[in-house]
Amino acid sequence: MKQEQFLHVLTKEEAETIFHRHIALAPVGEEAVRLEQCAGRVLSRDIVAPVDVPYFNRSNVDGFAVVASDTFGVDEENPAELTLTGEHISPGMVPQEEVQPGIATDIATGAIVPKGANSVVMVEDTDCREDALYVYRPVVPGENISFAGQDIMQGETILREGQSLSSRETGVLAALGCAEVWCYRKPRVAIISTGDELIPPGQPMEEGKVYDSNSRIVADAVRENGGEPHFLGICRDDQVEIETTLGRALAYDIIILSGGTSKGAGDLCYRVIERIGKPGILVHGVALRPGKPLCLGAVGQKPVIILPGFPTSATVTFQEFVQPLIRTMAGLSPEERHTIPARAAVRFNSRKGQLEYVLVHVVRGREGYSAYPIGKGSGSMTTFSQADGFLKIPTNQEMLAKDGIVEVHLLSRGLRLADVTFIGSHCLGLDYLVSCLKRAGFQGKIINVGSTAGLQAARRGEADIAGFHLLDERTGEYNRPFLKPGEGLALIRGYVRRQGIVHRPGDDLPQPLTFERLIEVAAKEGKLVLINRNRGSGTRILFDMCLRSCAQAISIPFDKLTESLRGYDTEAKSHNAVAASIALRKADWGLAIETVAYDYQLAFAFMQDEHYDFVVPEAKLSQPAVQQFCALLRSETAHAGLTRLGFQVPSDMGTVIPVA
Secondary structure: OOOOOOOOEEEEEEEHHHHHHOOOOOOOOOOEEEHHHHHOOOOOOOEOOOEEEEOOOOOOOOOEEEEEHHHHOOOOOOOEEEHHHHHOOOOOOOOOOOOOOOEEEOOOOOOOOOOOEEEEEEEHEEEEEEEEEEEEEOOOOOOEOOOOOEEEEOOOEEOOOOOOOOOOHHHHHHOOOOEEEEEOOOOEEEEEEEEOOOOOOOOOOOOEEOOHHHHHHHHHHHOOOEEEEEEEEOOOOOOHHHHHHHHHHOOOOOOEEEOOOOOOOOOOOHHHHHHHHOEEEEEEOOOOOOOOOOOEEOOOOEEEEEEOOOOHHHHHHHHHHHHHHHHHHOOOOOOOOOOEEEOOOHHHHHHOEEEEEEEEEEEEEEEEEEEEOOOOOOOOOOHHHHHHOEEOOOOOOOOOOOEEEEEEOOOOOOOOOOEEEEEOOOOHHHHHHHHHHOOOOEEEEEEEHHHHHHHHHOOOOOOEEEEOEEOOOOOOOOHHHHOOOOEEEEEEEEEEEEEEEOOOOOOOOOOOOOOOHHHHHHHOOOOOOEEOOOOOOOOHHHHHHHHHHHHHHHOOOHHHHOOOOOOOOEEEHHHHHHHHHHOOOOEEEEEHHHHHHHHHEEEEEEEEEEEEEEEEEEHHOOOOOHHHHHHHOOOHHHHHHHHHOOOEEEOOOOOOOOOO
């Protein structure tokens, strides 16, 4: 089947204008909803109070209904003596006796204030002796009484059209006696996943398959924005199957397909939509990154959206195009998106001609907020769950400069920063320690940027704690040589990791396996593929240091040796990523810590021990979360857990190491 290119890539604004011109951009209707089912619904009509609330003059305390003037001038030494009527008024009772001057009636909280009384004296300010009541504190007219209509007056507009109903509003409706109210009908949204590679969660994984996650993301996002999701299943890349399912989908208010946008031979969705009704596809390609393959169409005035297949692309385009549509059709106002200014922690590169959305972590430093990119690509599942917000790079810009001020659009209304932010090198041991912190009541955030960038973040005060393992080539010592006395950083002893060569067991690698022998064979034969670590990471520094030694030993320039190594420029941001690449046969070998080799059932050839320590800005040592982390490092729990994971735990873990 012939592959086609994007018909005409439009700007976001152009795409919205064309799309909105062809669809019914209004609430889909209204329905009467029982009060017990109102929570989360949206009012389609104003609520006018049919009764006063309270409906009668109501006592706010336990005490005695009196005429206020009978208590004027009283005190502990000169109480007023009143005669009790003998009646006790409880909630729900209608008083039978009128209160006259010199008379008092026993009354409970919430009961009707009897005729003639204009205040209620609290029981603790009185004393009863047979039929007489002694009052020791004066009251003024109206004291301790809620008068009829004081809260809500009959005829008052209490709730307005477009109000989303929470427990607060449903409580008001119940107080007004409303058994049902008119609400906007939830737009019914048909959701279809497409692709031969998709299988539903719960089925055994197969070679070349992926679990369908987009339908779950979309369905829950629809529900969060006032819609009613209906998943119609997974369609294979078969025109008849897609056309049949789309025919069923026409019974719904909105149709959302996931996948089938990128013009591959198996992507048939947009062709089928062109067949089933007019106007068909309106937009095919939007100048967004991620999200360029987005398709927008209509059948009659019914919106049809084909989201890109990659999760981040699908989520970005849903938020920008579909979420506002659903909220409008559900009668909801647009969602407010709050922004904050932040410093760009790194240079953000972009592609000119596309509006780019970059998901970011936000951390607080000495000079305000800083934004770190979450560089996992549009295929990442975890990007949105880890992000605090996103920034936009305009279509006419190719980059945002490091240290420049950017505007971060927050993904939630209030930015709740973690109790402690770790910026630095990735480690499974740190993952374990952060889980322990959470059980102790402290929320931690980990931003994996490598040892060097982590140390820089600590110097700027952005990292509360930076995990790092930097080897000084001159002294052969880890970490301490990189800190200077008086720069305001404290070095905390961590644990020891075993670094080495990771490869698939049984592969034809030179034996005995040493780094020098492996480099010699890999460079000479050009068959073995390396997966390297990212620049600035401690493992990359170790790798390049050992590689320079090899280059000197065989009298080859370092640059020439790196050119002869397949995969030298292919970088992974974590030890797990190295091991996963090898296990999935994308690479043959790499440097990583021993624990990930065992997790992925790979072979490991030991090279050397390394110290994974922590650096903390001295100004942050007093923070409760940092103190808890240091205490955790010294605990038996951490010692046992890290040992179980395969790390070596020194006796001084968690103590401050002098910097000299």
